[in-house]
Amino acid sequence: MKFEELKALDEQYVMQSYGRFPVAIDHGKGATVWDVEGKEYIDFPSGIGVCSLGYDNDGWVEAITRQASKLGHISNLFYSEPYVRLAQQLCTRSGMSNVFFANSGAESNEGMIKLARKYSFDKYGKGRGTVITLHKSFHGRTITTLAATGQDVFHNYFFPFTEGFRYADANDLDSVEAVAGHDVCAVMFELIQGEGGVLPLDREFVRGVAELCAKRDWLLLVDEVQTGVGRTGSLFAFQQYGIQPDVVSFAKGIAGGLPFGGVMANEKCRNVFTPGTHATTFGGNPVAAAAALQVLHTIDDEMLLQVRKKGEYLRSQIEAMELPCLGATRGMGLMIGIEVKGEKSNKDIAAKLIENGLLCLTAGPGLRLLPPLVITQEEMDRGLAIMKQTLG
Ligand SMILES: *Cc1c(COP(=O)(O)O)cnc(C)c1O
Numbered sequence: 001m002k003f004e005e006l007k008a009l010d011e012q013y014v015m016q017s018y019g020r021f022p023v024a025i026d027h028g029k030g031a032t033v034w035d036v037e038g039k040e041y042i043d044f045p046s047g048i049g050v051c052s053l054g055y056d057n058d059g060w061v062e063a064i065t066r067q068a069s070k071l072g073h074i075s076n077l078f079y080s081e082p083y084v085r086l087a088q089q090l091c092t093r094s095g096m097s098n099v100f101f102a103n104s105g106a107e108s109n110e111g112m113i114k115l116a117r118k119y120s121f122d123k124y125g126k127g128r129g130t131v132i133t134l135h136k137s138f139h140g141r142t143i144t145t146l147a148a149t150g151q152d153v154f155h156n157y158f159f160p161f162t163e164g165f166r167y168a169d170a171n172d173l174d175s176v177e178a179v180a181g182h183d184v185c186a187v188m189f190e191l192i193q194g195e196g197g198v199l200p201l202d203r204e205f206v207r208g209v210a211e212l213c214a215k216r217d218w219l220l221l222v223d224e225v226q227t228g229v230g231r232t233g234s235l236f237a238f239q240q241y242g243i244q245p246d247v248v249s250f251a252k253g254i255a256g257g258l259p260f261g262g263v264m265a266n267e268k269c270r271n272v273f274t275p276g277t278h279a280t281t282f283g284g285n286p287v288a289a290a291a292a293l294q295v296l297h298t299i300d301d302e303m304l305l306q307v308r309k310k311g312e313y314l315r316s317q318i319e320a321m322e323l324p325c326l327g328a329t330r331g332m333g334l335m336i337g338i339e340v341k342g343e344k345s346n347k348d349i350a351a352k353l354i355e356n357g358l359l360c361l362t363a364g365p366g367l368r369l370l371p372p373l374v375i376t377q378e379e380m381d382r383g384l385a386i387m388k389q390t391l392g
Pocket residue numbers: 104105106107109138139140141190194195223224225226227251252
């Protein structure tokens with residue numbers, strides 16, 4: 001189907017909730033994709049940090065195909081091997097104790113918030129269900145995770161929102177103390193605020209919040225939906241911050257493109273969810289779990305080292321170009337934010353890059369890159385050349 005025809009059908013039959021770029025992607029290989037007209041693009045966003053192994057990865061396709069022909073789904077009323085092996089991998093490599101599997105980032109965060117509230121309810125009873133989150137955060141699109149998101153633009157239309165959230169400023173421990181109270185059960189944050197603009201939290205702030213949480217028996221909830229699964233150069237970003245959270249959520253990159261996610265808890269929280277208190281029909285799907293096992297198998301220490309090196313390479317090359325519309329870069333590993341300056345907006349710049357064959361993302365007022373972790377030197381250089389040519 002040609003682009004115009006596809007677009008017309010989308011407009012007629014699909015709810016128009018996305019502002020899409022005028023490109024229809026047909027297939028991909030590695031960190032390169034092709035549209036329905038056969039035009040080639042270098043892929044710097046990997047979905048939105050989802051296709052961690054790029055496109056058409058042999059091991060990933062094989063793992064999915066093998067599992068799909070063996071057992072494509074079984075309810076959570078029964079055991080199956082892929083999710084059990086995956087849970088073991090995740091826990092042994094993160095130092096967490098056990099896992100609940102979900103299907104998306106928002107759903108994983110919902111589980112994390114439920115877990116925090118129940119932990120507190122079991123121990124202290126009612127009236128201690130407030131979660132402190134940060135301004136410029138993003139935690140998802142369900143009614144509750146919208147409420148958890150500390151940005152006013154997300155608090156429209158869908159009233160009434162879930163109660164029990166208060167917002168503090170990132171990197172300001174006093175502002176966390178200022179919204180504290182007897183009703184608080186947890187603090188929740190992203191270590192690098194993704195949608196908010198690729199804004200890493202300071203180490204001292206993160207340590208300070210962790211200490212405050214320990215002192216007051218608040219749970220420390222870390223949303224690693226975007227930062228997790230190798231993205232920042234360690235399996236989870238918290239491993240580079242020198243903290244051990246009480247609960248961690250993950251999704252996006254975990255299954256390399258299939259919908260999947262989950263919540264990991266530490267020892268203190270391992271028994272909060274008891275039979276019947278939390279569930280989901282699709283959670284722990286065997287095909288998605290097999291894909292995730294392949295992703296984790298691929299992300300070994302060598303690959304994590306490469307992610308850090310590639311991130312440094314991209315950032316230094318972009319800064320060295322000294323393009324008139326781009327400023328400083330920030331982030332960790334292959335989660336990169338680029339400051340936008342001058343007349344053109346980040347959306348205009350992204351549109352221009354895409355038109356010229358480089359897919360990229362915006363975040364806050366800047367640009368954002370989340371390339372496949374397996375992106376090659378050649379693909380990086382081709383993407384950088386397009387950037388220089390388009391914006392120079
Ligand atoms: C993308 C994202 C979410 C929401 O994930 P969905 O799979 O879209 O529900 C939540 N938290 C963070 C940090 C994210 O980046």
